[in-house]
Amino acid sequence: MKTFISKKKSIILGLLVAFCGSCTDLDEELYGRVTPESFYQTDVEVLSAMAGVYSAMSFAGNGGNGWRVIHLGTDEFLIPSRSDGRWGDGGVWLELANHTWTPQNNRILSAWREVFTVIGRANAVLENLGNTPREGLEDEKAEMRAVRAYAYFYAMDLFGNVPLVTQSRIDPKNLPKTNSRAEVFDFVVSELNAAIPNLPSVGTGNNRNNYYGRITKEAAYSILAITYLNGQVYTGKSSWQESIAASDMVINSGGYSLPLNFLDNFVANNHTSPEFIYAITVDPGRNGGANNFVLRGTHDSHRFKYNLPFTPQNGFTVLEMAYDRYEDQDVRKSLFLLGPQTDANGRPLPRNTGAGQLVLVPHQNITNSAENEGYRLVKWQPDPSWVGQSGNNDVALIRFAEILLTKAEALLRSGGSAAEALRLVNRVRTRSNATPLATVTLTDIYDERARELIWEGSRRRDMIRFGTFLTWDWRFRTTDSPKFRELFPVPIIELNANPNLTQNPGY
Amino acid sequence: MDRFYSRRMGKVLLMLMLCLLQISALAQSAVTGKVTAAGSGEGLPGVSVVVKGTTIGTATAVDGSYSIEAPANGTLVFSYIGYNSQEVAVGNRTVVNVQLATDTKALDEVVVVGYGTQKRGDITGAITSVGAEEFNKGVVVSPQQLIQGKAAGVNVTPSSGRPGGASTIRIRGGTSISAGNDPLYVVDGVPLQLSNAARQSNIGGSGGQLMIFNQEPVNPLNSINPSDIESMEILKDASATAIYGSRGANGVIIITTKKGKQGSISTSYDTYFGVSKVAKTLEVLSADEYRQFMKDNNITNFTDKGASTDWQDQIFRTAYSQNHNLSVSGGTENTLYRASVGYISQQGIIISSGIDNFTGRVNINHKALNDKLSIDLNLGGAVVEEDNAPISSALGGEGGNILKDALRFNPTYPVYDEKGNYSQINQFIINPVSYAEQIEDMRTTRRNLGNISTTYNIWGPVSVNVNLGYTYENIKGNAYVPRANPLGQGLGGLANAQASEHWSKLLETTLIFKKEINANNHIDAIGGYSYQYFVDEGYRTRVSNFVSDEFKYYNIGAASQRDAITSYQESSKLISFYGRVNYNLLDRYLVTLTVRRDGSSRFGADNKWGVFPSGSVAWRVSNESFFPKTDLVSDLKFRVSYGITGNQEIGNLLSLPTLGATSSTYNIGGNAITIVSPERYANPDLKWEETAQFNVGADFQFFKGRVYGSLDYYKKNTTDLLLSFNIPSPSVVTTQLANVGEVENKGVELALGGYVFDKTDFQWKVDLNWSANRNEVISLSNEQWSTKILQNYELSGFGFTGINSQAIIPGQPLGTFYGPKYIGTENGVEQYEDVSGNGRFSLTEDVTIIGNTQPDFTFGVTNTFNYKRFDLSFMLRGSKGNDVLNNTALDLQRKNILPGQNILRAALEDEVGYKGDVRYSSRWIEDGSFIRLDNMTLGYNFNTAKVSILKNARVYVTGQNLFLITNYSGLDPEVISSISGIGESPRGIDYMTYPRARTYMVGASITF
Known part of the structure; x- marks a missing residue:
């Protein structure tokens, strides 16, 4: 056969030149795709990678599957199955509302994936930023670590025991193993603390507008404050003082205030609210x-x-x-x-x-x-300016009011100044024309958080922290839930994909 | 086998025509004689003896003797199956003795193989050839359906009843899990690439309520008019397919189009008209049953609009189809030509759906320079216009479509309200009639396919062939969901306009060496180089928010919102060197060796080139001197082959770590920043799947070819499977393709045919094919990757998405259903087996193997009868032992979705209570064994002898899908779902597939 080829070569050569430009070149043409080696050369290229991570964080506020999983099963949110066939969806919503979910619930799977998409994307950006020849991207790397820590906060809060992964590429021979909730807690805290020195402060200069939508120093402190507030739930060990300290870093930054009108936080043009510490941005007109x-x-x-x-x-x-x-x-x-x-x-x-x-x-x-x-x-x-079926309203994941209430609760729980706690709570109440309290109890704060933060993602955490999540009742909820319902199960599909994961107890 | 058919048919026709010729009376005298077999000299009984040009005929007696009245100047025609016919002039003789020679034409018949042709008798591989006469009759748009049930080991399944829908062909089982199992199609020497257009045809994006649009891939063969096809050769074993190297693992189907024939101009016109109806509908609650259920269960908050509507009745219709083909052919000694145009219009059985298919083809064959140079030009083109029903059998969807909503729409609603508008419930459950009439999903495909193949005889045994080919496909999709429909109302109308182009160019240069060294040594060799370059490109615009429903996709600028504007381009290259040697020693020992070296741009940098060798030997034992020369075994050949082939049908760019810009942005600091995300990890080792196939077989003819057939055993092991691994969280890349694992297929194929009756006036021929394939996943691991189970194929329906129905498990076949085992219903609650035996059922631990889609065996039987001018043929096709998941029932056979959605009536009979949950379990796995009367045709050939301008005239009636015997409770157990993106579309998962039609048609063909 070899001889045929050699004989033939002279005959075909002329044709080949005419017919195909590069006949032995088997490299693929990229057509508009870029490679990690060539990208990340300019600030906006770096930002375009980070935008993907921030965009993925939207799950916590966008009303989608993850958001619904966070809110269902509490006493503030329901998706009833309608008699006209809408929202039955095979029972997935009522299963969540009734605390009867299983590891097969595909909305829990969605929530898991939404959370871990942020982590995976952040890991990929971190790896690529580490490999790029460009120097001086320390601030951006710190920022990505902080976003990743925030996503791990959600993973810890919803699923508890999850694998801690900082590598971009998962080694199939060495699949990640489940870490305990306490280990995840330590990771979240240490990552945020490590990132904070490199993050910009909104209190200085004009960072509010330029940085809007990104994690700032104060946003990182806020996540710490909330993490510490729930420290007892996550680790069995309280961390009230740490929560107070982190809250103070935000309050004392001078960067935030409560707007006179509570409703300004929720209108279409809410991105200027001085109360937003970290918000997901919504811009449907530009996808x-x-x-x-x-x-x-x-x-x-x-x-x-x-x-x-x-x-x-x-x-x-x-x-x-x-x-x-x-x-x-x-x-x-x-x-x-x-x-x-x-x-x-x-x-x-x-x-x-x-x-x-x-x-x-x-x-x-x-x-x-x-x-x-x-x-x-x-x-x-x-x-009024709808884009299709969507509004423009951004959704704050952390508002200043929550930090005020967080500090108030941590003060009361740690035996700190009740007077300051009362002042903080009343600051939130009076803004909305609610009668100022004369004294404040933990229950007052529990209820005030419910009023102020309804549908803003904190009710499930609050109910678990106050021990009411398993026992609250209403007309359609007459039996208590078992303790294991305070954590969601590892979705069955994820367990199958990674046998090293450990299912949460009870499932 | 086709050759017999054609020869018989020709002869029958000839005789029938001759019989009717009226010859003026001449002096008749008795002629007697004896017909003997050449060689043995034995008398041949039953030989047909006819006076040429008359109806006078007889048959020889047991000893071969005959007597007939014949004119002295007449001619006698002697014909007998398995022997060459002979015409002998009487020449005033009274005794005419004749020796008939064995007909070896069957074995001399030319079969098309890769890069050339071979005599059937010399073939050493497993090849089935199906000629035009054997093709299935009926309303056939897709050429794949022509060979359905005709070849052992070749499983042809239409994806759905959608007009023009693609058919899936599987040759000897599936070798691949995710790289596709479609055979390579080669049309007149040009390999086609299946376009990746499916992913572009879904306007809603993945998921969401707009997954209603057809996602079936475009059928690449729809550009070829079935009536232009001369033959389809199916190459099955490695010896036959290895010449196609990295594309040969799934078998190869070579399509050869009809050429002109030497002689005067011949014009043919054929036409048919067909009527189709849905073959079966599902039983849902009638309006009365629906009301009664509410009453019985004290449900008050449901809506009763007082009507009684059978929604399935509303969407199904009697559909008509018609076909017209006109061809002109002829030729001189040096030039042959054939040109044809065709038109098929087929209405869908769902209202407002159908297909129009226009085709044209010109084939010219020219010889020059004393026959040293031959030029073959083949050009074909087609325009296919589809009006698709809003239906999608894509897996993993929750939303409605016309069929789902026809099943679940409240039966107490009228079609139209008192104002004449469609009565609607809400934006999630749409009036099925409005679905069909208001929502548009149009697709136009334009294809051109052409090649010019030039062969020049350089010197004696050496020729060179240069084949230049070009394929072009343009798929344009336009869809509109109007504001007037609840589905589009919230969006202010939604329009999608998209187009994609797929083109390829081919250059092949082949040196051909053919020499008879001496009487006992024949050598025939080729060596070549091939370059093929493929490009896919396209754009898509999806917009919404129109002020009026008039603009739609004609003027997408009139929409105030741009939802998605995307474009893409990809290309791939395949560079190959190939060679083959056929050596024939003493006409008894046959050897074929082939090798192909393929380089593909798709593979990783470390694995760009692969070598695919094969070898086979055959022993024509019946040509041995020691072999008894009897009529019992007239031909016997044993074949053995072994070879390596590959499968490279993965997407492009899968080995490179690319970053891709998405169409989404995220607003940072007031600026919309386009999101650029990593798409995959680098995999420089990515390469083809490799299939090593061993085949042993025998071809045989008994009783001088009256019974014929072949028997094959094969074993195929596919290694380096291109597996798409789900990368566990947290990974930015959720799946990664890697070469891991092994799948084995082994099986037996039997093709057997014969003449039960073979008389002058009456023939009955039976052709049977039977095959059994055993598939097993051997391993899913290598040094790097390891998994014990890969779950796949998401369920569909509310609450079921995200749950996989099947699993790939080493030791089990592909297509294994995996889930809880249903053991009955207690107190209205489904119960499942506690497989782990730990005392309680858990969805995590207690899932197991609950079925399998692989059949024990499949078969096809074609019966052909000829009686005088009539012919009748019918084909039965069947499958035994294959399981089907009735996902439609899983979704709709549950009382707890009432009153919001209507349910299948079967739910009333099951014991699951009104509040009882229904889960995926073995309860929904059914036996899908079936026997189908696929096709039945009765034809009549007119006597055209008296009409000098007519060469042939025929009328026929055909029925398709006439009956189906099965225990399966759904519409049809033969189902293939579609999936988005790459991967293998699963069989045996029945969810909202476009139902099959039952079709009756009348047709006529006439040749001048």
Whole structure:
């Protein structure tokens, strides 16, 4: 055969030159893809890599699967299965609400993946930044470590015992092993502390606008404060003083204040709020995420109330007890929808089926729920400039008010100044026209956090910290949950992919 | 085997025509004689003796003698199966004795193989050839369906009943887990690459409620008009396929188009009209049953609109199809030509769906320079226009589509409300009729395929061939979800416009050496170089928020929101050297050696080149002098082959660590920053999958070819499987392709045919093929990667996504269903086996093997009858022992989704209570064994002798998918789902597939 080839070569050579440019070159053409070696040369290229990590953090506030897993099962959020077939979804939501979830629940899988996507992307960026010949990227590396630590905070909070991985590439021969929750706690704390010196402070210069959407020194301290506040849950050992110290770093930075109007934090143009310590940005007009709370959470007919260019899906509701926590004059109470519903001009809103006005009533039946059951929360205000079904409202993951309440709680729990705790709590209350408290107890703080931070991701943590998550009851929840429900299971698909993982007890 | 068919058919036709020719009376006298076999001299009984040009005929007696009245100047035609026919002039004789020679044409018939042709008798590999006469009749848009059930070991399954839908061909089982198991298609010498267009056809992106759009891949063979195909050769063993090297592991199908024939211009026109109806529908609760259920269960908050609608009735229709083909062919001694145009229009059985297929083809063959130079030009083109129903059988989806919503839509709703608008429930469950009538999903595919192959005889035995080929495919997809429909209302209307182009160029230079060294030594060798370059490119724009439904994809600028604007380009290259030697010693000992060295741009830097050798020997034992010359065994040949082939059908750029820009941004400091993310890890070792195949077989003919067939045993071991590993969290890259593991296929194939009756007026021929394949995953590990189980194929339906239905487990076959074992229902709650025996059921520990999609065996039987001018043929096809997951029932046979969604009636009979959960378990795995009457045709050939301009005229009626015998409770056990992205589409998972039709048609063909 060899002889044929050699004979032939002279004949074909001419044709080859004409027909194909590079006949033995088997390198692949990249067509618009870049390689780690050639990228990260400019600041904006570095930022484009970090943007992917920040974008992945959106899970904690965007109302998607991860957000729902964080909120379901608490006394402030429900997705009832509607009698018109919506939101049944094979029972995945009610399973979460009823504390009967299994490792097969695909929304828990989503939550796991959303959390670990942040970690994986951060690891990849860190590795690539480490390999690039460019110097002087220490601040960016610190920033990525801080975001990764924040994601590990969520992993620790939801799943407890998770693998700690800082390598970008997972070695299939040496798959990550589960670390204990306490080890993850130590990792979160030490990573944040290591990153803080390199992070910019919002208190100095004009970092607020330029850095908006990124982790600052104060954001890192805030994560520390919240982590320490829950230290007893995570490690069995309290860390109130550390929480107070971290809170003070934020409060004393002078970078944050409470805007006079609570609602300013939730309007479409909320990115200027002086209260935001760390927020996920939403910019649907430029494919930069979506705020779909109005779409998911209001009734179909509310499109006439808010002049929406779409029909809402009648999904998210609040439990009645969440509404009942507020005094009538409390500004925060105005965010709820209940009773007879009217459009922007005061005309009655129609029901989907049958005649008559839409009247939102308490939940009657959560497995076969009528369209008008359940009070609604319109926390992120309808945005007049809709992009498709999405609003522009950014979602704060950490607001200054939470840090104030965090410090107040840590003070009370550690026997610190009750007067300062009272002042901090009242600072939050009076802003919203709630009656100032004369004295403050832990229960007051527990309730105040519920009022102030509803649907902002802290209720599950608070209920676990205050020991109510397993025992709270209402009409459709009459038995206590076993202790192991305070952690979500490792999703079965992840267990199969990595046999080194250990399932949480009870599952 | 096709040759017999064609010869018989030709002869029958000829005789039938002759019979009707009226010859003026001439002097008749008795002619007698004896017909004997040449060589042995034995009398041949049953030989047909006909006076040429008349209806006068007889048959020889037991001793071969005959007597017939024949004119003195007439001619007698002697014909007998297995012997060459002979015409003998009477020439005033009264005794005409004739010796008939054995017909060796069957063994001399030319079969197309890779880079050349071979005599059937000389073939040493496992090759099945299916000629045009044997093709399945009926409304056939996809050429794959032509050979369904016709070849042992070749499993052809239509993806769905969608008009023009792709058919999946599996030759000798699947060798690959994720690199694709489709054979290589070679059309007139040009290898086709299956385009990757599927991923572009889903306008909703992965997941989400817009997964309603058709995601079936474009069928690459739809550009070829079935009536332009001369033959399809299926190369099965390594000896036959190794010449295609890294693309040969899944077998090769060579399609040869029809050429012109020497003679005057001949014009053919054929046409058919067909009527189709859905073969089966599923039973759901009627409006009355729905109301009764609510009453019985004290459910009050449900909506009763008072109507009683059978939604399946509303979306299915009687569909019509028609086909017209016109071809002109002819030729001189030096130039042959054939040109054809074809048109097929097929309505779908779902309203507002269908396909129009226009094809054209010109083939010219020219010889010059004293036959030293030959030029073959083949050019084909097609335009395929599809109007797709909003349906998708893609796995892992939750959302609705027209079929799902027809099953679950509230039966008390009327189709239209009192104002004449579609009655709608909400944006998640859509009025099925509005789905079909309001939502548009159009796809237009334009394809050109051509090559010019020039052969020049340089000197004596040496020729050189240069083959230049080009393929071009343009797929344009336009979709619109209007504001008027609840699905699009929230989006203000959603339009998607996309186009993709796939083209390739081919250059092949082959040296050909052919020499008969002496009477006993024949050598035939080739050596060549091949270069093929493939490019895929495309763009896609998805926009929403229109002010009016009039603009749609015609004017995407009228939308106020751009959801996605993307474009891409990729290319790949394959450079190869190949050679083959065929050596024939004494016409008894045959040797074939081949080798191909392939270099592919897709492989990693350390593994760019692979070598694929094969060798085979055959022994024509019936040509040995010691072999008894009897009629019992007229031909017998043993074959053994072994070889290595590869599979390189993975995507491009999989070995490189690339960063890709996404279409998403994230706003930092007020600026929208485009997200650039790592796409994968580097894998410089990435290479082809390697299949080592051993084949031993025999070809045989008994009773002078009256019974014929072949028997093969094979064993294929595929190593270095391209496995897509799920990388455990936290990894930015969630899957990684690596060459790991081994899969084995072994099996037996039997093809057997014969004439049960073979009389002048009546023939009955039976062709049977039977094959059994055993598949086993040997290993999923190597030094680096190791896994005991890989779970795959997500379930579909609400609450089931994210749960895998199958698992790949060493020691088990591919297609193993894996889940809890259902043991019954207690107190309205499903119970599953505690496999681990720890006293409680857990979804983590108590999952096990609960079924398998691999059949024990499959078979096809074709019966062909000829009676005078009538012919009747029917084909039965079947499969035994294959399991099917009824995912449709899993999703909809559960009472707890009432009243929001309607359910399958079967749920009323099961014991699971109203509040009872339904989980994926063995309960939903059913036996999918079946026997199907695929095709039945009755034809009549007119006597055209009296009409001088007519050469042939025929009418026929055909029924397709006439009955299905199966215990499977779903629509059809023969299902293939689609998946997004690369990988193997799973068989045996039934979820919302476009249902099969039952089709009746009448057709006619006429040749001038």
